Amino acid sequence: MNRDGARKSVWQDQVKSFSVTHPQASAYDVIVIGGGITGVSTALALQKAGKRCLLVEAANIAFGTSGGTTAHLNDFFDTSFAQAIKDFGLEKAKLFAQAGKDAMKIIQNNVKAYGINCDFEEKNAQLFAVDDKQADELDEMVKAAAQVHYQMKYISSINFPITFKKAVEISGQAQFHPLKYIKALAEEYISLGGIIFEGCICTNHEEHKDSIWVETSKGKFTAKQLVYATHIPHGINKLHFTNAPYRSYVLACTLTNGAYPDMLGYDLYDPYHYYRTHAVNGVKLLIAGGEDHKTGHANDTGECFSNLENYIRSHFNVDKVMYSWSSQYYEPVDGFPYIGVLPGSNGNVFVATGFRGNGMMFGSLSSKIISDLILKGSSSYEELFSPARIKPVAGFTQFVREQTTVVTDFIKDKFFTERIESFAAVDPGNAKVVKYENENYAVYKEINGKTHILKSTCPHAKCEVRWNSAEISWDCPCHGSRFNVNGNLLTAPAVNGLQKINEDDV
Numbered sequence: 001m002n003r004d005g006a007r008k009s010v011w012q013d014q015v016k017s018f019s020v021t022h023p024q025a026s027a028y029d030v031i032v033i034g035g036g037i038t039g040v041s042t043a044l045a046l047q048k049a050g051k052r053c054l055l056v057e058a059a060n061i062a063f064g065t066s067g068g069t070t071a072h073l074n075d076f077f078d079t080s081f082a083q084a085i086k087d088f089g090l091e092k093a094k095l096f097a098q099a100g101k102d103a104m105k106i107i108q109n110n111v112k113a114y115g116i117n118c119d120f121e122e123k124n125a126q127l128f129a130v131d132d133k134q135a136d137e138l139d140e141m142v143k144a145a146a147q148v149h150y151q152m153k154y155i156s157s158i159n160f161p162i163t164f165k166k167a168v169e170i171s172g173q174a175q176f177h178p179l180k181y182i183k184a185l186a187e188e189y190i191s192l193g194g195i196i197f198e199g200c201i202c203t204n205h206e207e208h209k210d211s212i213w214v215e216t217s218k219g220k221f222t223a224k225q226l227v228y229a230t231h232i233p234h235g236i237n238k239l240h241f242t243n244a245p246y247r248s249y250v251l252a253c254t255l256t257n258g259a260y261p262d263m264l265g266y267d268l269y270d271p272y273h274y275y276r277t278h279a280v281n282g283v284k285l286l287i288a289g290g291e292d293h294k295t296g297h298a299n300d301t302g303e304c305f306s307n308l309e310n311y312i313r314s315h316f317n318v319d320k321v322m323y324s325w326s327s328q329y330y331e332p333v334d335g336f337p338y339i340g341v342l343p344g345s346n347g348n349v350f351v352a353t354g355f356r357g358n359g360m361m362f363g364s365l366s367s368k369i370i371s372d373l374i375l376k377g378s379s380s381y382e383e384l385f386s387p388a389r390i391k392p393v394a395g396f397t398q399f400v401r402e403q404t405t406v407v408t409d410f411i412k413d414k415f416f417t418e419r420i421e422s423f424a425a426v427d428p429g430n431a432k433v434v435k436y437e438n439e440n441y442a443v444y445k446e447i448n449g450k451t452h453i454l455k456s457t458c459p460h461a462k463c464e465v466r467w468n469s470a471e472i473s474w475d476c477p478c479h480g481s482r483f484n485v486n487g488n489l490l491t492a493p494a495v496n497g498l499q500k501i502n503e504d505d506v
């Protein structure tokens with residue numbers, strides 16, 4: 001399956017694209033936009049419940065972050081229970097803990113009910129503190145976990161070759177092969193009569209009294225309900241100011257000593273490193289990730305891979321790095337995902353975003369929350385994860401900080417390009433945003449000298465894109481839209497590409 005990056009993830013080799021169906025009708029009960037874990041799980045849940053669904057995907061199933069994930073299935077989240085209690089109170093933190101249990105159950109039930117062969121394995125997880133500061137943080141996490149009745153057990157040794165101060169083990173976690181799982185769900189959905197339309201981008205929707213009109217690159221469709229499972233919705237609304245795009249880096253390698261950890265592992269750095277083992281085509285691989293940064297905020301994304309590899313080599317006996325890739329996720333300003341009714345809509349348009357590094361779980365949970373909202377009119381998570389919620393005052397500083405980063409990117413990026421003087425500064429194999437006669441251009445020169453020139457302004461919210469050398473893409477730091485060197489759209493929320501310029505036109 002293809003992915004929205006130049007580098008292959010470990011999952012892509014094993015799962016080939018499959019023929020999907022083409023819509024015969026133009027009217028449906030529900031249209032789901034986006035074919036990642038969120039969209040496919042939601043479409044299946046609704047189709048199974050008797051709704052006639054159309055799933056519209058801009059590229060192919062699992063083209064987005066679901067094809068570049070690491071697929072830990074952990075029910076403790078990037079937002080710790082300590083943070084959740086502090087910002088949302090004990091009762092809401094308990095519901096947050098329940099969300100993890102429910103998400104895990106959804107995945108387990110799907111694997112069982114559909115007999116999915118996706119290398120699903122239950123695993124324990126270990127969280128380890130490597131210095132005093134992390135040890136204090138871990139103590140706080142364990143105390144808060146007990147308050148929400150979540151079990152973390154102190155241990156005196158860990159299954160990772162890393163010196164640590166304190167560590168805990170958590171049982172009942174899991175891992176799987178994300179593409180095998182998503183493909184199986186998509187096939188099940190099709191077998192129930194669901195329709196998947198690949199290579200079709202949703203560009204807009206209009207809400208009318210009895211239906212929603214959905215405009216796509218392949219024509220207009222109507223539905224009673226619409227679900228944006230696009231990782232971030234298109235257009236510009238509240239969610240583009242309460243979510244910030246981040247990039248994380250992963251490598252999969254063989255080890256010379258065969259000492260592959262048999263658990264999920266995490267340190268407590270910020271950003272943290274995450275570890276697991278997976279056998280691909282009979283070869284065991286250590287899959288390790290980290291080096292996260294805000295999209296567009298690393299000068300050299302290639303260096304992020306070197307830093308990650310150096311760090312992993314300093315602890316593990318790495319033989320060969322077989323795969324390395326990076327992918328994008330969204331950080332919500334208050335730490336909880338946004339799942340439910342799209343703010344500003346009439347109640348029939350739904351959205352799921354802000355998953356941090358836990359979207360396998362929250363994407364799966366979204367299928368339950370959104371289908372409950374559509375089928376029953378309510379969900380026990382409706383208020384907790386409401387996309388329209390206002391952040392509690394306790395975490396307001398963080399809200400302002402994130403918000404400020406997004407807003408200043410709008411302004412600062414106009415000046416970012418001022419520093420770049422002329423096209424001559426772009427060497428073969430490199431890329432830059434350059435200013436030329438008061439216009440900004442994204443210029444990429446291939447090794448053979450062929451130059452690709454695009455207008456560098458992102459069509460979504462008019463920020464200036466920045467070069468991502470690791471994935472050979474132009475990335476927008478404001479909301480995470482991404483484009484290839486020809487200007488074609490790779491990642492939402494934009495729905496159009498960057499304007500292509502012939503060298504002669506400039």
Ligand SMILES: Cc1cc2nc3c(=O)[nH]c(=O)nc-3n(C[C@H](O)[C@H](O)[C@H](O)COP(=O)(O)OP(=O)(O)OC[C@H]3O[C@@H](n4cnc5c(N)ncnc54)[C@H](O)[C@@H]3O)c2cc1C
Nearest residue numbers: 034036037038058064065066069070071072202358359360
């Ligand atoms: C490196 C990395 C590691 C991670 N590891 C983990 C992990 O171990 N465990 C975990 O739980 N989570 C993890 N996550 C997070 C998780 O992978 C994501 O949150 C999850 O995959 C998001 O799924 P999604 O279906 O919501 O979005 P996506 O998978 O991004 O799917 C969205 C789809 O929508 C399509 N689309 C977008 N716009 C349009 C449009 N206008 N019209 C039609 N289609 C459109 C895209 O092409 C795409 O296919 C990780 C994230 C990263 C970056």
